Amino acid sequence: MSFPSSGKVIVKNVISGDTVVLRGRPVQGPPPEKIFSFANLVVPRIGSQREPEKEEPFGFEAREYLRRLLVGKEVNFKVEYTTNSQRDFGHLIIPVAINGETNVSRLLIKEGLAKAKPVDGRRAPTDEQIELLALEETARTAQIGLWSGTEVTRSVEYNPPEDARRFLEQYKGKPIDAIIEQVRDGSTFRVCLLLSDTQHQLITLQLSGVKAPIYRKDVPGVPDLLEPYSEEARYFVESRLLNRDVKIQLEGLSSQNTFIGTVQFPMGNISEALVAEGLAKVVDWTITMVTGGPQKLRAAEQKAKERKVRLWKDYVAKTPVKSTAGSETSFDAIVTRILTADTVQVENVATHAERKISLASVRPPKLKDAKEQYFAVEAKEFLRSRLIGKQVHINIDYIKPAEGEFDERHCATIRSGNTNIAEALITKGLAFVMRHRKDDDNRASAYDQLLLAEEKALAAGKGVHAIKVAEERAANGGPVKELPTYREPINASESAAKAKQFFASLQRAGRVAGVVENIASGSRYRIFVPSQNIKITLVLGGLRAPRAGGRPGETAEPFGNEGLELAMKKLFQRDVQFQVESQDKVGGFIGSLFLTTGSGAQAKTENVASLILEQGFARVHEYSAQQSPFGRELIEAEQKAKDARRGLWSLEKNWAQEVPEETAAATVTESRDLVVSEILGRGTLYVQVLNNEIQRLEKLMNDLATYQSRAPASASAGYTPKSGELCIAKSAADQGWYRARIRRINPDRSLHVFYIDYGNTEDLPFSNVRPLVAPFGIQDLKPQAQEARLAYLRVAELGEDWGHEARDFLTEVVQGRTVHAKILGNVASAVGSGTALNVVLYERSDSKISINEDLVYEGLATVSKDIVKKYHRDRAAGSKNEVLDSLLDAQDKAKRSRVNMWRYGDFTEDDEL
Incomplete structure (x- = not known):
């Protein structure tokens, strides 16, 4: 596009005190430009990169004067003449006068920043030249700028x-x-x-x-x-x-x-x-x-x-993270295993599903790299010491698809409290931040924070970054600090001879700190001892655990796998203490193992052998127990399992002394087998009575599932759920359809429903609810969930101390299981206005110890004070109640053992009975 010879333009920039770049108006693209110089002026030069020596006094000042006056401003220009080199000369006029002047050339001379071009004697001077010479003389007389007598050169x-x-x-x-x-x-x-x-x-x-x-x-x-x-x-x-x-x-x-x-x-x-x-x-x-x-x-x-x-313009928003399994993308979980320096295994708190989670945008040091190996081991230990067994929050940032021999990877930000674990790892210099492609949005949600953390670690030469610092110093001939190197732990249980070299020192040390690295069974552990950089095999003295199924074709003994599972859940990769008591013939150390949970005043140390025995997953080895300083404790732990008929003892027929039937049978109105379908607080349960109606319920559920799979999408068109009415609801937990009652409509417009056949509740969107139609109504089959309360007991509400622990105990023992109940009539409902079955529960009809008694013995419930008062009155009158006798005896034992709610003593001592 050609540039006019006059008109209005924008001054793009100032090259020197006498030359500017003019810019026209943009039309369908960048605007045209013209280099323009002032006519009839001599201005001090400014230097350049090629010719810095040509910088003259006041050259920069002249250029600065024009820059501040003109850049970005609209001016009028007129080309007076063009040289053979196509350079245009003329004058600029600014729209607003300065000291009565709008001609830029004249302003420069008035400021003493330029001279008028000498008059060529061969032709008569123009009027403009005469005016410029007059202005120059005025500046000279005023001794300003070039005429000040000073030479300022930058x-x-x-x-x-x-x-x-x-x-x-x-x-x-x-x-x-x-x-x-x-x-x-x-x-x-x-x-x-x-x-x-x-x-x-x-x-x-x-x-x-x-x-x-x-x-x-x-x-x-x-x-x-x-x-x-x-x-x-x-x-x-x-x-x-x-x-x-x-x-x-x-x-x-x-x-x-x-x-x-x-x-x-x-x-x-x-x-x-x-x-x-x-x-x-x-x-x-x-x-x-x-x-x-x-x-x-x-x-x-x-x-x-x-x-x-x-x-x-072609941007497509990142699609929400979705795995092939459709798993949750944000959830709380317990870390159950540290797999590598950037990958952990977790158990979802809500669903109990296990998943492998990798830290998003993190690359750990390479274990096979001799220089990085030490830091790779430290990185894994960092994760273990801070995460194992802890609850964390997982936010899946992206999923790396399966590729070749590599499985699909769920890459996430893991937070423990307010700490971003990836950021903490990188801050210590124990990992690198991955550099993603610029068009790759699959990265950690806190990616910038990771980069900043790495920048600080690199600047400080922390962790693996010390390698780069050492290499740079060596290249510059400076002193090089020796880097830490990984030392492979010694296998102290390699043989009996090797074990003997360490036995005396370990025995003298008493309790030694270690980390459980592997578990073969409930009684055999592989432990790393950091203080001596050794690994030992520890066999628990005093017990014999059933063999767990491990290698292909190897059959597990009864409760062997359960014992191994308990040990893995409680101890794998945990910090423990152990003490060595003797040796076996193949390099194993025989001794005791201790696990401490909690901290401060809440810290609790457990003997692992006792823990295994109490659950019935091992038996006392009589000879070995006699050699153990904890022999009596082990025998008492085994007795608890026997009394509760747990684990191995559920298989025994004649392990306990026969107890006569209770004589208070007159108080029992009915004995029935039940299935416990839901457990609430305060010792409240929902149960299903095992009878013909349960078989009808199974058929009804199958028919309901078939009906819903065939129902058209319009089947519920126009349906408006109302509080209190019956319906069928699709559970968010398993996507199954069940009969339910709408208890309330929540403020967020979700529905709080009660499943009338199972007793559990759930919040659901409107779209998960349909009208209840025949033949699924309660007139065809009455609701099968019945409320029940544990007889004689006071159990805490879920928000109170020991409320959750009591429910967890009952969940483990009876949830979803068939139990035998002695029904002692009805009591007031704990959740509504009706009544509930008053029950004493047993694992089987021939069980001698009730589940009610187990709960009291564990220090998770007390015998109701009103019941105790009546018990003493009835006893004084000669009446007997052997169920209450057993409950009160269990309560006394729990007090003496200081277990759970009794840990700080008898809080009922001042109660008046």
Whole structure:
């Protein structure tokens, strides 16, 4: 597009005190430009990178005068003549007069910043030349500028600082006055730093945290490259920054020693403006350098994506994370195993489903790399010491699909309390942050925080980053600190002879700290001892655990797998203490193992052998128990399992002395087998009586499932659920359809439903509820869930102390199981206005010890004070109640053992009976 010889234009930038670049109006693309010089002026020159020596006094001052006066302003121009080299000369007129003058040439001379061009004696001077000479004489007489008698010349360094790193350290983080001299592309500039009035430094600056499209045009010997939107990005920046006063904040150096920083201009931060308009993208490799953090840049980019503007015109939002199994993407879980330095196994708190979870955007040190091996082991230990057995929150950030021999990986942010575990690992220098492709949105949700943590760890030379620091020092001939190396633990149980070398020291040490690394059965453990860097096999003295099924074709003994499962759940990868008492003949150490749970005043230490015995997953080995200092404790633990008929003792027929039937049979109205379907607080249960109606319920559930699978989508059209009415509901837990009653409509418009055949409740959306139709109504089959309460007992509500523990105990013992009940009539309902069955529960009809008694013995319930008062009155009158006798005896034992609610003594001592 041709440029006119006169008219209104915008001054793009000022090259020198007598030359400017004019810009026309943009029409379907970048506007046309013209280099324009002032006629009839002689202006002091400014130097250049090629000819710095040509800098003349007042050359920079003249250029600055024009820059502040003209850049970005609209002016009138007129070309007076054009030289053979096609250079245009003329004059500029500003719209608003300064000291009565609008002609820029005259203003320069009046300020003493230019001279009038000498008159050529061969032709008569023009009127303008005569006026300029008169103005020059006035400035000379006033002794201003060039005529002041002083020579002010700035010192300019055109080349990069010789020691760029030192220069950065000197000025990093300090706002520096500067002038943008050139815009190479939207995020790369040539900048003049005004270090003082007379000392200037030119540098190349890249914006931190962002990258604009490449603009490369007319570079000698290099092909042009104009990426999409590069011209628009360059124009966007030029129109706001070129030749403008800005503040530069240096923040870093690239690998090529190019300075990286932020540019603040009167309207704000140019990086944020570029990104918000879709003219640049946020980049990871410099995002950690951004002063104040990356949040504003990320937010600006997200808005540009949502608007689909320019670089994001084809943007497609990241689809929600969904695995092939359709698992939850945000949930609480218990960490059950540390698999590697970046992968753990967890158990969902709500569903109890187990999953492998990898830390998102994290690469651990390589175990096979000799230099990194030590830090790889430390990283895994870091995760173990902080996570094993702890509850964490999991947020799945992305799922890496299965590829080749590698399975699908669920990559997540794991938080323990307020701590991002990946960030903590990286802060210690025990992992690296993955560098994702710039178009890869599959990354950790807190990716920027991970980058910042790595930057700090690298700067401090922490952990694995010490390797790089050592290599750099060695390359520079400096002192090198010796790096830690991994030492393979000694197998102290390799043979009997090897074990003998360590036996005496371990025995003298008493209780020794260790970590359980493997478990073969309920009585055999592999333990790492950090203090001696050894591994031992510890066999628990005093008991014999059934063999667990391990190798293919190996059959487990009864309750062997259950014992192993309990040990794995309680002890695998946990910190423990052990004490050695003797040796076996193959290198194993025989002794005792202790697990401490809780901390401070709540700390509790358990003898693992007793724990296994109490659950009935092992028997006391009589000879070995006699050698153990804990022999009596082991025998008592076994007796508890016998009394409760747990585990191995449920298989025995004649292990206990026969107890006569209770004589208070008159109080029993009925004995029935029940299935416990739901457990609430306060000793309240929902049960199903085993009779013909249960078989009808199974058929009804099958028919209901078939009916719903065939029902058209319009079957519930127009249905409006109402509080109190019966319905059929699709459970969110298993997606099955069940009969239910709507108890209430929640404020969030979900429905709180009660499943009338099972006793459990659930909050569901309206879409999960359908009208109850024949033949599924209660007239065809009455509700099968009946409320029941444990007779004679006072059990805490769920929000009270020991309420949850009591429910957990009952859940483990009776949930979903068939039990035998002695029904002692009815009592008031705990959840409604009706009545509940008053029951004493037994595991089987021939059981001598009730589940009610077990709950009291565990210190999780007390015998009701009203019942105790009546018991003493009846006993004084000669009546007997052997069930109550057993309950009160169990309560006395629980008090003496200081178990659970009795741990701080008898809190009922002051009660009046």
